[in-house]
Amino acid sequence: MxxxxxxxxxxxxxxxxxxxxxxxxxxxxxxxxxxxxxxxxxxxxxxxxxxxxxxxxxxxxxxxxxxxxxxTIEGVKGKVAETLQAVWADLDVPQCGYCQSGQIMSATDLLTNNQKPTDDDIDAAMAGNLCRCATYHRIRAGIHEAAKRLEA
Missing domain, CATH: 3.10.20.30 (Beta-grasp domain)
Structure with a gap:
């Protein structure tokens, strides 16, 4: 046990x-x-x-x-995670959505530790998350938008 x-x-x-x-x-x-x-x-x-x-x-x-x-994705809480999830919906980030729980978990860690990530920061932090639908540009845009909203 x-x-x-x-x-x-x-x-x-x-x-x-x-x-x-x-x-x-x-x-x-x-x-x-x-x-x-x-x-x-x-x-x-x-x-x-x-x-x-x-x-x-x-x-x-x-x-x-x-x-x-x-x-897990069911339990991730706080302003960063909630902002990311709202942005994901607002910007229609996912296509099929299968990878998105992992994407949100990695993005939450990124924005928790780096409130103003550059494209290179995002690419490095998200490199271990693959998206079969190739929505990488929307994921990056979503992270940038979440960072802006968290700044406000």
Missing amino acids: ITLTINGTEHKVEAEDDMPLLWVIRDLVGLTGTKFGCGIAQCGACTVHIDGMPVRSCQTFVGDVGGAQIT
């Missing part, structure tokens, strides 16, 4: 230590906003925050995160 704190709630799950956190979040806890994309930590669809840092949950073992604060 492993105890995890996900989105501020304690969950006791029966899982092997080497089970990917992604499957615990989705299959055992029932939070399906975090997506499976590639399974090799290359696409970013499975991005969650562990103790405030973006991490690929498909390659993170549940046995390695006991005692950590895990935040």
Whole structure:
């Protein structure tokens, strides 16, 4: 039995230590906003925050995160995350939307640590998040707009 704190709630799950956190979040806890994309930590669809840092949950073992604060797209809160989500809707950023939970999680980390990112900052922070629909220009515009709104 492993105890995890996900989105501020304690969950006791029966899982092997080497089970990917992604499957615990989705299959055992029932939070399906975090997506499976590639399974090799290359696409970013499975991005969650562990103790405030973006991490690929498909390659993170549940046995390695006991005692950590895990935040999924369902639990990401605060002015930065809420502003990003509003901008995403206002600018119609996603196309299919499959990668967007990972995009929001990475963008939240970026704007939390850099309130005025340049295009290069955005590209570097978002490089681990792939979008099959290629909405990268809309994602970058969304991050810039969120930064402007947060500044006001």
